[in-house]
Amino acid sequence: MNTTKSIELFNRAQESIPGGVNSPVRAFRSVGGTPLFIQRAEGTYLYDVDGNRYIDYIASWGPMILGHAYAPLVKAIQEQAVFSTSYGAPTELEIKMAELIRSMAPNVDLIRMVSSGTEACMSAIRVARGYTGRNKIIKFEGCYHGHADSFLVKAGSGVATLNIQAVPGVTASTAADTLTCAYNDLAAVEQLVAENKSQVAAIIVEPVAGNMGCIIPQAGFLEGIRKICDAEGIVFIFDEVMTGFRLARGGAQEKLKIDADLVTYGKVIGGGLPVGAFGGKRKIMEMVAPLGSVYQAGTLSGNPIAMIAGYTLLSILNEQPKLLKELNEKTVYLRDGLDKVLKASGTPYVINQLGSMISVHFSDKPVTNFASAAAANNDLFKKYFHAMLKRGVYLPPSAFESWFLNNAMQQEHLDTTIKATEESLKEIL
Ligand SMILES: Cc1ncc(COP(=O)(O)O)c(C=O)c1O
Numbered sequence: 001m002n003t004t005k006s007i008e009l010f011n012r013a014q015e016s017i018p019g020g021v022n023s024p025v026r027a028f029r030s031v032g033g034t035p036l037f038i039q040r041a042e043g044t045y046l047y048d049v050d051g052n053r054y055i056d057y058i059a060s061w062g063p064m065i066l067g068h069a070y071a072p073l074v075k076a077i078q079e080q081a082v083f084s085t086s087y088g089a090p091t092e093l094e095i096k097m098a099e100l101i102r103s104m105a106p107n108v109d110l111i112r113m114v115s116s117g118t119e120a121c122m123s124a125i126r127v128a129r130g131y132t133g134r135n136k137i138i139k140f141e142g143c144y145h146g147h148a149d150s151f152l153v154k155a156g157s158g159v160a161t162l163n164i165q166a167v168p169g170v171t172a173s174t175a176a177d178t179l180t181c182a183y184n185d186l187a188a189v190e191q192l193v194a195e196n197k198s199q200v201a202a203i204i205v206e207p208v209a210g211n212m213g214c215i216i217p218q219a220g221f222l223e224g225i226r227k228i229c230d231a232e233g234i235v236f237i238f239d240e241v242m243t244g245f246r247l248a249r250g251g252a253q254e255k256l257k258i259d260a261d262l263v264t265y266g267k268v269i270g271g272g273l274p275v276g277a278f279g280g281k282r283k284i285m286e287m288v289a290p291l292g293s294v295y296q297a298g299t300l301s302g303n304p305i306a307m308i309a310g311y312t313l314l315s316i317l318n319e320q321p322k323l324l325k326e327l328n329e330k331t332v333y334l335r336d337g338l339d340k341v342l343k344a345s346g347t348p349y350v351i352n353q354l355g356s357m358i359s360v361h362f363s364d365k366p367v368t369n370f371a372s373a374a375a376a377n378n379d380l381f382k383k384y385f386h387a388m389l390k391r392g393v394y395l396p397p398s399a400f401e402s403w404f405l406n407n408a409m410q411q412e413h414l415d416t417t418i419k420a421t422e423e424s425l426k427e428i429l
């Protein structure tokens with residue numbers, strides 16, 4: 001595989017951009033090698049600057065649910081752009097977007113647009129703190145809620161990939177307000193809440209975790225947290241930045257049949273443009289300025305180009321439920337195919353899958369939390385990643401990330417991926 005131009009660009013990028021990338025997970029640090037510089041993407045394929053083509057399992061970390069350069073989205077963005085790219089004043093499009101989300105997702109009475117998942121989660125915990133008058137939050141090891149200071153404690157995604165234990169710049173007092181426990185450990189949540197009686201403002205969770213590979217909530221885990229939150233007056237926040245409108249029309253709340261008090265959304269609701277949102281129950285969201293005094297703002301919030309992209313994508317998903325059904329069925333097909341070739345290889349493995357989120361862990365034990373994801377044979381994952389890349393399949397460059405399917409994938413792409421896995425395992429084992 002010729003990657004000369006990517007290597008040249010990476011060398012050049014490192015002169016001007018920290019580590020050569022604008023988000024650390026792109027740097028291939030944990031798998032080694034040079035990140036590929038992408039020129040364009042269409043349907044299910046990414047094309048790099050050297051002209052190589054890859055089946056894409058990143059999907060821009062979630063939003064490309066219907067594939068890249070999806071024609072109705074491109075058209076809607078083009079049509080909107082001629083009316084200018086930002087006004088700093090309200091538009092009807094923002095109302096339509098809010099109404100659409102309210103009609104699709106449970107428990108969203110009021111919703112505020114922001115420009116990233118980080119902002120959405122950061123704002124949600126501020127609202128929860130304002131609402132409860134409490135300071136502490138509980139998050140789960142290996143979950144990632146963006147890079148706001150409060151979340152950079154035992155975080156997943158790039159923080160775990162780079163093995164950063166404590167993030168310089170996050171003050172000890174901020175970190176002390178973030179309590180953590182293992183994902184799927186309800187008893188630990190009960191204990192933390194009891195030890196910090198009447199001090200916990202919010203419990204924030206990825207309802208299906210995608211930032212330590214894909215980790216599925218065990219039966220009773222989220223239900224148990226819901227009960228604790230109700231009993232203790234704690235705000236239960238679902239971070240649906242990955243799962244929202246992907247796992248089901250109403251996101252993880254609908255798929256798992258659990259109500260959240262606040263929900264955060266991100267990249268998915270902008271169809272790949274920089275968007276986020278936080279919303280939830282009226283009595284909590286009424287705290288947000290200018291209605292209440294929990295201040296939150298954004299010059300580009302509700303940006304018309306981002307709104308039209310998100311509105312177009314969500315409308316299509318809303319009107320054609322068969323699309324998410326198809327996507328989930330394709331993921332099950334992939335899971336079964338991978339299962340077959342992994343079993344035949346004789347190497348220990350675990351496949352975690354729910355909806356169109358999936359990950360392979362080289363482990364002989366169930367992978368149910370960050371500790372078990374980290375205990376897997378991640379050296380083998382590195383080899384697997386490169387063997388797959390060589391065969392034209394672009395997986396996330398870390399074992400601590402979920403893979404995302406897109407609905408432009410056809411059986412031939414899934415079969416190619418399964419075959420590539422079979423060949424890769426023969427090469428690396
Ligand atoms: C679950 C989750 N929450 C929050 C974020 C932060 O979103 P962003 O990168 O848009 O700030 C991400 C991804 O980055 C995420 O996966």
Ligand SMILES: N[C@H](C=O)CCC(=O)O
Pocket residue numbers: 023024025026061144157158210211401
């Ligand atoms: N896991 C992260 C978000 O989903 C990866 C994206 C990033 O941080 O660049």
